[in-house]
Amino acid sequence: MQALQNINLVSLADSLLSLSTAFVMGGLIGLERQFRQRTAGLRTNVLVAVGAAIFVDMANRLGGSDGAVRVIAYVVSGIGFLGAGVIMREEGSVRGLNTAATLWASAAVGACAGSDLVVEAFVGTLFVLAANTLLRPVVDRINRQPLATPSVEVTCTVYLITPREHQKQAMSLLHQLLEQWQHPLRDLSVHAFGEHEVEIEATLSATSIEGSELNALVAKLKSEAFVHQAFWSPSTTE
Numbered sequence: 215m216q217a218l219q220n221i222n223l224v225s226l227a228d229s230l231l232s233l234s235t236a237f238v239m240g241g242l243i244g245l246e247r248q249f250r251q252r253t254a255g256l257r258t259n260v261l262v263a264v265g266a267a268i269f270v271d272m273a274n275r276l277g278g279s280d281g282a283v284r285v286i287a288y289v290v291s292g293i294g295f296l297g298a299g300v301i302m303r304e305e306g307s308v309r310g311l312n313t314a315a316t317l318w319a320s321a322a323v324g325a326c327a328g329s330d331l332v333v334e335a336f337v338g339t340l341f342v343l344a345a346n347t348l349l350r351p352v353v354d355r356i357n358r359q360p361l362a363t364p365s366v367e368v369t370c371t372v373y374l375i376t377p378r379e380h381q382k383q384a385m386s387l388l389h390q391l392l393e394q395w396q397h398p399l400r401d402l403s404v405h406a407f408g409e410h411e412v413e414i415e416a417t418l419s420a421t422s423i424e425g426s427e428l429n430a431l432v433a434k435l436k437s438e439a440f441v442h443q444a445f446w447s448p449s450t451t452e
């Protein structure tokens with residue numbers, strides 16, 4: 215009988231508006247993540263936003279604004295466990311930090327929606343999308359710049375093995391591809407590799423390069439008949 219007494223059509227309509235807002239706003243954030251094929255995509259961001267909205271809306275109905283504030287505090291701390299699950303460490307670098315931060319922001323948007331702050335949820339969504347889209351080219355441009363001061367950093371090195379008679383041709387091709395993809399060189403050295411081959415070692419200046427870009431560059435080098443081997447490797451230097 216208590217369940218029947220708790221039915222309030224006005225409150226139900228309010229909850230429907232809050233959850234719908236969380237669903238749409240979380241969906242907008244998730245679409246951008248899904249488009250970039252990140253670990254936490256459309257469904258994850260929608261579930262995080264809607265889940266946060268459900269908790270806050272329930273606390274708002276049962277305990278008033280004070281109860282909602284307490285639940286929001288739990289949402290802020292609790293979402294950290296979910297974010298930690300999408301952070302991975304591989305090949306000397308950490309991936310997933312931005313995805314984890316996006317999940318945290320989705321929870322904040324959902325909490326706004328659950329607190330009946332619909333306009334604030336919409337504005338928050340715009341800012342999250344702006345951070346993930348408008349700032350991306352700025353970050354990429356900065357990451358391609360060499361550092362002027364010595365520090366501990368992760369660098370990437372491309373290795374190329376070719377016959378001695380094709381050394382100049384291979385070096386020319388490597389320079390051409392690196393310039394085309396805007397990856398400045400920090401250092402270039404050539405070592406003997408057996409009796410008839412040489413190993414060209416190109417250390418890149420940029421400290422943050424997408425692995426997919428280097429994979430494509432290596433594949434392009436391997437497609438040339440005079441290139442016997444080509445690969446890349448990250449390394450930590452001081």
